[in-house]
Amino acid sequence: MNRARANALLFWGSFALCYLLQLMPLPQVLLPFKPYWLALVLVYWALETPERVGLGLAFALGLAGDAISGELLGEQALRLCILCFILLRFRSRLRFFPMWQQSLAVFALLLNDRIVLLMIRACAGEPTPPPAFWLEPFAGMLMWPWMFLLLDDLRARLRVHES
Amino acid sequence: MAISSDSTPLFAPGASSTLRLIGYLALAIVLMVADHRGGYLERVRWTLSIAIEPLYRLAALPAQLAQAGRLALADREELTRQNEDLGRRLMMAEAKLNQLSTVHEQNQRLKELLDVQRSLGIGVQLAKIIDVDTDPFRHRVVLNVGANQGVGIGQAVVDARGIMGQVVGLLPNTCTVMLITDPTHALPVTVERTGQRTIARGAGALDTLELPQIPVSADVKVGDRLVSSGLGGHFPAGFPVGTIRAISNDVTGMFAAATATPSAALDRSGDVLVVHELVDPIGPPEAATPSGPPAPAASSPVVPAKGGKS
Numbered sequence: 001m002n003r004a005r006a007n008a009l010l011f012w013g014s015f016a017l018c019y020l021l022q023l024m025p026l027p028q029v030l031l032p033f034k035p036y037w038l039a040l041v042l043v044y045w046a047l048e049t050p051e052r053v054g055l056g057l058a059f060a061l062g063l064a065g066d067a068i069s070g071e072l073l074g075e076q077a078l079r080l081c082i083l084c085f086i087l088l089r090f091r092s093r094l095r096f097f098p099m100w101q102q103s104l105a106v107f108a109l110l111l112n113d114r115i116v117l118l119m120i121r122a123c124a125g126e127p128t129p130p131p132a133f134w135l136e137p138f139a140g141m142l143m144w145p146w147m148f149l150l151l152d153d154l155r156a157r158l159r160v161h162e163s
Numbered sequence: 164m165a166i167s168s169d170s171t172p173l174f175a176p177g178a179s180s181t182l183r184l185i186g187y188l189a190l191a192i193v194l195m196v197a198d199h200r201g202g203y204l205e206r207v208r209w210t211l212s213i214a215i216e217p218l219y220r221l222a223a224l225p226a227q228l229a230q231a232g233r234l235a236l237a238d239r240e241e242l243t244r245q246n247e248d249l250g251r252r253l254m255m256a257e258a259k260l261n262q263l264s265t266v267h268e269q270n271q272r273l274k275e276l277l278d279v280q281r282s283l284g285i286g287v288q289l290a291k292i293i294d295v296d297t298d299p300f301r302h303r304v305v306l307n308v309g310a311n312q313g314v315g316i317g318q319a320v321v322d323a324r325g326i327m328g329q330v331v332g333l334l335p336n337t338c339t340v341m342l343i344t345d346p347t348h349a350l351p352v353t354v355e356r357t358g359q360r361t362i363a364r365g366a367g368a369l370d371t372l373e374l375p376q377i378p379v380s381a382d383v384k385v386g387d388r389l390v391s392s393g394l395g396g397h398f399p400a401g402f403p404v405g406t407i408r409a410i411s412n413d414v415t416g417m418f419a420a421a422t423a424t425p426s427a428a429l430d431r432s433g434d435v436l437v438v439h440e441l442v443d444p445i446g447p448p449e450a451a452t453p454s455g456p457p458a459p460a461a462s463s464p465v466v467p468a469k470g471g472k473s
Contacts, residue, residue, distance in 0.1 A: 023222035023295040028369070028430060031299035059187050066204065067211050068218060069297040070332055070339060073204040074194030081191060085184045124199055127346045129300050130367055 006158050011052065014041050014151065015061060019068055032132035035140040038065055038076070039083055039113060043106060043144075044151050046087045047095055058084035075120055079113050086112070099145050106144045110137035205332060212334040219295050219305055219337060226294040286439035288312065290320075293337065302342035302365065302429075304328075308437060309336040317397055319438040325403035325426030326350070326391055327435060342429055343404070344369050351394040352404050354387050363389060363404060363423060369430045372405050374421040375413060383410060389423055399438055 018037040026034055038061060046053040062077030069076075086109060087094070094105055114137060118129070198204045208215060290306040297303055308314050310333050320327045320340050328348070332339030341348055344365040352363045352374075359381050363372045377383055387407045393400025405423035413420040 019218065020222050023219065023297065025223065025226045025294040025296050031296065034296075034299060055183050055187050059191070062191075067208055068215055070204065070208055071298060071301070072195055073198035073207060074191040078188060078191035078195070081184065081187045120195070124195075127367070133300055 003158065007155075010151075010154055010158065011045065011049075014045075019065065022065070023068070032135045033139040034136070035143045036110060036113065036136060038062075039080065039110060040106070040140055040144060040147055041151075042080060042084060043087055043109065044148060046084060047091060048152075048155070050088065050091055053084065053088075055081050055084055072120070072124065075117070078120065079116050082116055083109055083113055099148070102148070103141050103144045107137050107141035110140040113137075208332070208334060212336070216334060216337050219293055223294045287321075287436040288314070288439060290314075290435050290437050292433060292435060297339075300367070302328075302345040302348075302367075302369065303331075304340050304342065306330075306338050306340060306435065306437070307336070309334050309338045311335050313439065314338050314437055319398045319402075320435050321402055321438060322427045322433070322435045324428060325405070326398060327427045327429060329397060330437070342369075343425060343427075344372065344429060350398060350404065351392045352389040353392040354383055354407075355390050356384075356387050357382050359383060360392055360394070366422070370424055371408075372423040372425055374407075374423060375418065377410075377419040377421060379412070379417070379419050381419065383407065383419065383421060385410060388426075 015038070018041050021037045022034075042053065042058060042061065058080040059077045062080040063074070065076040065080075066073050090105075094102060097105065111134075114134060118133075121129070288308060290308040293305040293307050295305050297305070304327075306314075306320070314330055314333065316330055316333055318330045320329060326343060328340045328342040328345070330338050331341045342365070343350055343363070344367070346365050346367040348365040349362050351360065353360050359377070361374050361377050363374050366373045372389075374389075385407055389404040389407065391398045391400055391402045391404055403426040405425045407421050407423045410419055410421045412418075
């Protein structure tokens with residue numbers, strides 16, 4: 001397997017794993033703490049390999065997520081597009097932040113994402129979600145360093161094997 | 164390295180232009196509005212079901228394995244205790260069933276006397292909950308039966324203790340069920356003791372139903388059992404729904420508001436029943452044929468239900 005192929009496998013495999021993790025059942029108390037995996041992985045790839053990540057990819061990934069969760073077609077597509085746009089705007093600065101600042105930036109992105117989601121649901125005429133709805137960005141922020149290190153390590157290993 | 168080819172200036176818009184963002188956002192909004200009005204997502208999901216359904220099963224696999232492992236490692240004492248308990252319950256259920264069969268027979272005779280064309284026997288189908296979670300803030304579960312097994316949108320889902328919800332999404336081999344505790348769900352109930360009719364709404368918590376509109380003068384007490392009334396035609400009548408837990412006044416003071424605990428074990432996965440036959444369609448019942456001695460079977464034509472349209 002050459003390097004490009006292994007890289008592509010890691011790239012698409014990480015997204016496939018996200019969809020699975022999103023569906024994975026959790027105990028009732030932990031449910032509000034389930035991070036939005038798809039957004040986290042998208043943030044990682046947009047930071048590290050921006051030539052592969054664009055609004056089109058974010059849109060397509062979101063549509064696939066909508067088809068899987070079966071709620072409202074276009075909901076995640078809109079959320080991920082907004083997230084991706086903000087991220088690509090500030091990418092050059094975010095990349096050189098220390099880890100804790102990066103985590104805070106991810107927190108801000110996810111919080112914004114929750115607000116967008118709240119607006120969409122309000123427009124669709126749904127009742128206001130419970131306070132636990134706002135816990136997800138915290139979970140995402142805490143998950144971010146570990147996920148970043150894991151994916152970074154995997155990519156570094158691929159590079160070493162090939163050179 | 165790939166990163167060295169990155170020529171984005173530090174504080175410039177970069178590769179992603181605002182115009183493209185607006186284009187994608189508009190597309191997403193058009194999709195959402197179209198889906199909200201026309202429910203296209205169901206059709207998209209139907210065509211993609213060949214990929215979605217295996218994904219559901221794959222995601223549920225770790226939990227299933229864990230459960231199987233727990234079962235295999237359960238100690239002997241606990242199994243014995245469980246067995247005894249189940250045996251006791253079976254005996255009681257059978258005793259009740261025997262009692263019921265006499266009543267059923269009597270009922271059958273009376274119905275024949277009244278020349279009722281249709282029996283109210285309900286067809287049920289056993290289904291298993293697939294342990295996946297599509298969104299923690301919407302109360303949905305996924306079952307392992309779908310259109311190929313004869314399930315349809317709107318059918319009620321019950322477990323051994325009471326009503327769980329109704330089918331809202333359909334795929335060839337799986338279906339999505341909205342639980343009665345979903346904040347967008349409401350179901351018509353009656354208080355078993357007094358026959359008081361009201362509406363039970365989901366409150367967004369798995370252990371709570373809200374009954375926001377009970378007349379202040381109504382006779383409702385803590386501990387009253389709620390059963391489905393069958394009005395509206397979605398749920399079969401007479402299934403337990405919940406037990407009233409607390410009663411208070413609502414903010415306007417015009418109504419009493421009660422909260423109830425659902426009877427069904429909504430937070431536990433396991434076997435459920437999908438109720439197949441929908442009860443009477445909305446509208447007045449068909450015209451009663453004149454009562455009298457039962458007519459010979461050959462000369463009783465099937466009367467088309469004229470009253471069913473409203």
